[in-house]
Amino acid sequence: MESLPKLYVVRHGETEWAASGRHTGRTDVPLTAAGEAAARKLGARLVGQPLARVWTSPAVRASRTCELAGFGTVAEVDPDLWEWDYGRYEGLKADEIRAGRPDWVIFRDGAPDGESPADVAARADRVIARVRAVDGDTLIFSSGHFLRVLAARWVGLGPEVGALFKLSTGSLSVLGYDHDPTEPAIHLWNEVSRAVATQIP
Numbered sequence: 001m002e003s004l005p006k007l008y009v010v011r012h013g014e015t016e017w018a019a020s021g022r023h024t025g026r027t028d029v030p031l032t033a034a035g036e037a038a039a040r041k042l043g044a045r046l047v048g049q050p051l052a053r054v055w056t057s058p059a060v061r062a063s064r065t066c067e068l069a070g071f072g073t074v075a076e077v078d079p080d081l082w083e084w085d086y087g088r089y090e091g092l093k094a095d096e097i098r099a100g101r102p103d104w105v106i107f108r109d110g111a112p113d114g115e116s117p118a119d120v121a122a123r124a125d126r127v128i129a130r131v132r133a134v135d136g137d138t139l140i141f142s143s144g145h146f147l148r149v150l151a152a153r154w155v156g157l158g159p160e161v162g163a164l165f166k167l168s169t170g171s172l173s174v175l176g177y178d179h180d181p182t183e184p185a186i187h188l189w190n191e192v193s194r195a196v197a198t199q200i201p
Contacts, residue, residue: 006176007131008139012061013038014169021093025086028060038170039068052136057081066141080123083143087114107163117159124150155184168192
């Protein structure tokens with residue numbers, strides 16, 4: 001049986017804001033030394049994978065991860081891959097937000113003066129449509145909350161389901177299909193441990 005195309009999904013390496021739990025939407029925060037090391041490790045993990053297209057978020061943390069992983073010369077910038085626009089919650093930690101909104105969940109409630117879950121889902125749907133139009137495997141570099149919504153939308157679920165998909169910095173995930181393209185599936189999620197090239201599911 002001919003192999004079905006896959007979407008390789010990379011969350012950018014660590015930043016100081018990510019490490020401290022601050023919501024980082026459109027603020028350009030650089031990678032830490034650990035984040036740069038993780039990006040190089042991801043490059044070793046992905047070496048030799050035949051890719052038809054590579055896309056990266058415009059965010060420096062994503063594009064630098066892409067560059068250090070070895071894909072900077074072939075990647076295209078896709079504005080739809082930006083992280084969630086957190087509006088007034090930009091730079092805040094979850095406990096700071098919940099001090100005023102105890103039941104707040106980004107995937108259900110969105111952010112004031114920022115994006116709603118429906119807004120982010122619409123961007124994810126556009127990315128998915130472009131990926132599914134590619135003849136071959138694709139690779140994207142983006143940020144945590146956006147990628148969690150993208151995973152939910154990949155398998156036909158609402159953006160609120162993104163709350164169930166924990167995603168670490170410097171991680172690799174793989175989205176694809178089961179028997180055919182009418183059966184989207186998650187093949188691999190949140191892998192952070194391997195540093196050498198082995199066959200990816």
